[in-house]
Amino acid sequence: MSISRQTFAAPDYDLDATLTSGQAFRWRRREGAWEGIVSNRWVRLVKIDDAIDAQTCGEIADWDWLRHYLQLDVDLSSIISTFPDDEPMRTAVRACRGLRLLRQEPWECLASFILSSTKQIVQIQQIVALLCERFGDPAPAPVGAGAYFSFPPAARLAACREADLRACKMGFRAPYLRSAAEMVSRAEVDLAALSSLPVDQARDELMKLPGVGRKIADCVLLFAYGFPQAFPVDVWVMKALQTLYFPRRRVRIERLRRFSQTHFGPQAGYAQQYLFHYMRTRKPQAV
DNA sequence: CTCCAGGCGCCTT
């Protein structure tokens, strides 16, 4: 099995933060590298100085699929310069400068976030790993790298029985995933068409799927389609907005959402990821 | 043991 290798310039790119920030759930750290599946290919990534070294199996003439996934052409400083100049944002950016948004495949992203509700990130990783092991296709990987699998296509999960999905520890989310897979595989919701829609229409389409509410729809809009205004509000972001911006009074979620749409500017989604990662990784605060 | 997790759907007011 031949290995292809490529080095990409990646200044201002914190690979560790990016791959552990709860947007993608399939990366494993092994021997100082990150291993995962992108475009159904096994990939090994290492950050060295201002570059990312990538390896994959087979002959690769064109690396655009990986460049796109990692969003290597994004100029981070121009994004950060659009953030509001206030103390919470400055603190969050200082804490994890180099954090990036990936551009994931829509179905994998959607299915993963259907499985994410009231789960901790480690558990989401376990469920997704089980799902891929049982219903994905083996992906060629070097000897000794362990077993890797593609993310199961929607049609395959649509054909599963609910009990088979439940066996992947997803509990009450199983019927949601199964019927969402059915609707996607029949193109009742056409994932390929969403990128050309205005963000509000794309969100409405996603929310037709069972188990997909506002928050999960926004995750998919941001992490898979790259809508820069999508601003998922989960318990962590809620806590960030509440404690960092409105410490003195309790504000209802609709107001926080409206605040998030106006306060954080045209790259609100990026700002959200910084707040999320900062809240999750900072030292516990004394109340 | 209890509390909570990158929520949602459905049932009450």
Added chain:
DNA sequence: AAGGCGCATGGA
């Protein structure tokens, strides 16, 4: 429209 609750499962 707005608020409350149950849901599987497992970490902390």
